[in-house]
Amino acid sequence: MNAVVTTAGRTNEANIEVAISVAKELSLQYVSRKKKSVQLLHAEHKSDVIVVSNERLELYVLGSNTPFFFHPNSAAFRMKRLLKGEKDLFLQATGLQEGDCFLDTTAGLCSDSIVASFATGETGIVHACEANTLVAYIVSTGLKRYKTPISELQNSMHRVHLMNVDAVKYLKSCESDTYDVVYMDPMFEEEIEESSNFQTLRAVGLHDVLTEEWVEQAKRVARKRVVLKAHFRSEMFGRYGFEQLTRLTSKFHYGILNI
Structure with missing residues (x-):
């Protein structure tokens, strides 16, 4: 797996803890968002990006601006x-x-x-x-x-x-x-x-x-x-x-x- 885990742009300590926990569970790197766009994180890490927010987990595949997330659809x-x-x-x-x-x-x-x-x-x-x-x-x-x-x-x-x-x-x-x-x-x-x-x-x-x-x-x-x-x-x-x-x-x- 080539991915990093981060938080939404506006986050809190609880979501940071969740993101760190997700990264550990998946054996991935946690990176601090620091107001960086997903596109910039893609460019820096050359990997997919998992974003932890209050509502859900989102997966941004490298090269895509559209997130994948769970919904009963x-x-x-x-x-x-x-x-x-x-x-x-x-x-x-x-x-x-x-x-x-x-x-x-x-x-x-x-x-x-x-x-x-x-x-x-x-x-x-x-x-x-x-x-x-x-x-x-x-x-x-x-x-x-x-x-x-x-x-x-x-x-x-x-x-x-x-x-x-x-x-x-x-x-x-x-x-x-x-x-x-x-x-x-x-x-x-x-x-x-x-x-x-x-x-x-x-x-x-x-x-x-x-x-x-x-x-x-x-x-x-x-x-x-x-x-x-x-x-x-x-x-x-x-x-x-x-x-x-x-x-x-x-x-x-x-x-x-x-x-």
Whole structure:
């Protein structure tokens, strides 16, 4: 990891202590902000910059002025719809029920994992894999500390267990039939209109390509179903034998492999 940890421009002793603690936890260097811009810190240290503020942790990738930070993102409005009794296409594709065990092999911001946690409830298990250490740390911290008045969303976030691990390596370490559903959402092969935070995630995320080994290990570990999310024009559905659930108005589709 090539990164330094600092504070927001206007800071306090509490945030300085947090920044020093984050730096130690990640084995990174803490640098005093001294009113320097993130761009100047990039230039001086030739590294990514993690900024500790009152509200959140932000990651500024070297060469970018746009921060990556945790936010429940689409999970928040999806949760509101679910609480109104509306359907969620991800839950329809996964078929998750209360008490199920779910593995998200491409965690990112954990939006789908949060929704999965809501569906599986207090008796369920939701695990998520994120190979990028800095992304995993920021998202894991956000899942624990983000505050929302929606108690169902808050509880769902707290139940997600995010692991800083390569998905295929983790799958290979699992016993067969460990999870009811294994899910994969590789970075889209084609650009689609996204939020700025997702675009930043695309910049910092590890762009793993779906492989035969990944799919075969997912099939071995899943008890019920493997689910793929990809661009509607993706060849991955046919290549790996997924039943593509077509949606005429969407640029992404889900594919399912029943075990």
